[in-house]
Amino acid sequence: MSRFFGISPELQLEKDASSRYLPVVIATMVFLASLALIGLFSINSAIGNWSAAVSGNLTVEIAHDSSIDLSAKMEKAVSVLRSIPGLENVRALSLDETAELLAPYLGRTDVIKQLPLPRLIEVTISENSAVDLLAAAKKLASEVPGAVLNTHRPWLDKMILLARSVQTIAAIIMMLISIVTVIIIVFAARTGMVMHQEIIEVLHLIGAKDSYIAKQFQNYFARLSLFGALPGLAIAILVMQVLAWLADRLEAGLISAPSMMFEGWIALAMIPVLVVILTTITVRLIVLGSLKRMM
Template sequence: MSEIFDVQRWKPAPFLPEKETRDGALIFVIAVLCFLACLTAMGVIAADRAAAGWTGQLTGEATVIVRPRGGETPDAAAARAAEALAGTAGVTEARALEPAKAYDLIRPWLGDVSDLEDLPVPRLVAVTLDGRHPATAAQLGAALTSQNIDATVDDHSIWIKDIRRAGGLVRGLGAGIFLLIAAAAGAVIAFATRAGLAARRDVVEVLHLAGAEDGFIARLFQVRFARVAGYAGLLGAIAAMAVGAGLRIAGGGEGLTPALPLAWSDLLAVVPCPLLAALVAATAAQLTAIGLIRTML
């Protein structure tokens, strides 16, 4: 008799159970996608920081190639150029580099030639520019011309443009990967929503006949898959954070590599992942459910 009046036994099952056997595969796929998205975010942030650092260094410096005139030694010409540039507005420091610096720059092209010092190699002058009001290449060239110095000013503008272009390419590539991952996650959720509706077609028809609106039924799928995706996003974010921390520890003070420094603050890029995963899943589930319900009824 007690079994007949057992409330739990006769309690109706929910339209969408909180857990299903198929959830494991769905959670795994979404977690992997979120893991890859988080790694991409950390990589883009590190690359953007590296590009900004390189650009800042090149923007604050200039290199002057000095060629001696007739009757003047290369060292004397470099010294005169450094003196002329040091007094120019927008220049913090100008110093003539040792001849070995110039030899080191051309040695990879000519090889280890024993008489390299006998070649007429121009001297170099390193110029440190004022961070607030840096001198332009035209101003540096005018200062050298006024002292009758034959020199060429390299303000690294070509390298700066290349670095900025590369940084923009990395950011664009990262955005493309994010959109691709979001589309893949949405497709997975849409497939799961279709499968769930197909398995409950009869129940959906009964609910509709009872007066349930399409939006109400769609919200059931929306809430369910948002929870699943949020949980999967949390797992993917934790895994990505663990990998990022491991790379940061393995890289020491340089982060990942000297060219791609990974800071501890970059790990915070994974924080929005669960929320974004739930948002994408909720949107995909709602749109798929509403569209499919209208075709079913």
């Protein structure tokens, strides 16, 4: 470990002006990669939440018709639903409750109640039960004309498709960031080789192995990467906390605060480690390749 953090004794890479700003570049790259990763895992977590919230629930909608008694139709629909095995809880929403659901979008509930509102029945499916929803929907439609069983599945499928697309974009962004980081490191390592060519030649002629020279480069650049990656990650986590706080204040059902499962935190913590490993391997390959071209 002390060798890893030790200075490069002969090459004195620490005094190079060319690589001094590398930690800033690495910090920026790690910050962007961390945000992309946070986004990736947060979306995954949100999809799980939406799925859990929606998959156990059904809604029955009875369209407004001023010519009939909607309450009687509601009661009939409730009794039909209760007769279907596997449906645990069947509850008709009052007009007040329906108006309250629409209040965030339409405004005052007393005004909403004047509108021709459909009536809603909330249905919960028993856990571990296999309900034939198609048969249930047919039975309901035949016994209570105008009643529609809504499973939320088409809506959820569209949301999941959107979320997966965003996840793919995040993964592509991470890949691009990795490629750009490697290119920057390659450029910095090559510049270092050119700047220290004379000393490298002397080291060779007094019997230094290629690996001896490469080790000084790879340790130095790995150290720079670590010094850049840690603040980059810290800032990304800070930004995530600020976003979580802002999303909480928004109190919107769909837009949830970025939250990650345990695996997400592990992946985030691995970013600096991966950057250091990527840097070490890249620099080693570049230096050994360049040294091979010398005798």
